[in-house]
Amino acid sequence: MAEVIIALDLPDRAAGLDMVDRLGGEAGFYKVGLELFTSAGPGVVSDLKDRGKRVFLDLKLHDIPNTVGGAVRSAAALGVDLLTVHAMGGRAMIEAAVEAAREAGDAKGASSPRILAVTVLTSLDAKALGAVSGREIYDTRAEVLRLAGLAVTAGAHGLVASAREAQALRSSLGDRVLLVTPGIRLKGGDTHDQTRVTDPGGAVRAGSDYLVVGRTITAAPDPAAALGQVRQAMEAE
Numbered sequence: 080m081a082e083v084i085i086a087l088d089l090p091d092r093a094a095g096l097d098m099v100d101r102l103g104g105e106a107g108f109y110k111v112g113l114e115l116f117t118s119a120g121p122g123v124v125s126d127l128k129d130r131g132k133r134v135f136l137d138l139k140l141h142d143i144p145n146t147v148g149g150a151v152r153s154a155a156a157l158g159v160d161l162l163t164v165h166a167m168g169g170r171a172m173i174e175a176a177v178e179a180a181r182e183a184g185d186a187k188g189a190s191s192p193r194i195l196a197v198t199v200l201t202s203l204d205a206k207a208l209g210a211v212s213g214r215e216i217y218d219t220r221a222e223v224l225r226l227a228g229l230a231v232t233a234g235a236h237g238l239v240a241s242a243r244e245a246q247a248l249r250s251s252l253g254d255r256v257l258l259v260t261p262g263i264r265l266k267g268g269d270t271h272d273q274t275r276v277t278d279p280g281g282a283v284r285a286g287s288d289y290l291v292v293g294r295t296i297t298a299a300p301d302p303a304a305a306l307g308q309v310r311q312a313m314e315a316e
Contacts, residue, residue: 086293092119144175155183196230249286
């Protein structure tokens with residue numbers, strides 16, 4: 080059964096932890112992204128771990144292999160469960176991330192973070208991706224599949240991709256990789272700044288293992304009730 084990860088895309092530590100405490104035992108897995116990590120620092124990850132929560136650290140690392148390897152070791156020391164790198168960083172960079180995670184796990188005698196490769200951001204459509212790439216792109220899905228293949232060959236444990244590509248990835252790669260899907264909205268909800276979004280049921284049908292849900296829950300008057308709605312929509316499938 081797919082699982083929900085709550086995206087703490089909130090401005091500071093107080094706001095993030097207030098949301099965690101409001102949800103209490105209803106949620107056990109949280110995403111810490113660039114906004115919160117930049118504001119609150121690594122301590123917010125420790126705060127979540129102290130509360131018994133699992134952590135998806137979504138920093139989308141993209142640098143030379145040695146630097147990314149060092150960052151992965153630092154993240155592993157914090158006890159994160161999932162960590163993202165950019166597939167566009169290339170094979171050597173992804174290999175360095177995977178090896179650093181493995182070494183960190185061996186040193187601690189514990190499980191290491193699983194490395195997820197981000198293929199194409201859900202805010203990009205084919206036209207925007209083409210402008211970034213400097214070439215005409217007609218099919219975003221083909222580009223996702225290309226980058227996914229590169230990442231998995233380099234040892235990535237999973238992929239971050241929209242539900243629109245998740246089904247093709249699952250068909251191509253089988254059950255050997257984790258699929259983490261952002262851009263989840265309840266039917267009729269605001270898409271905000273993302274273009275490739277889907278509803279919870281669509282993500283489950285596509286084969287996603289984890290659904291990352293942010294403002295649909297965190298901006299709701301009753302976050303726990305909103306989380307319940309998301310789970311109901313998933314279970315309906």
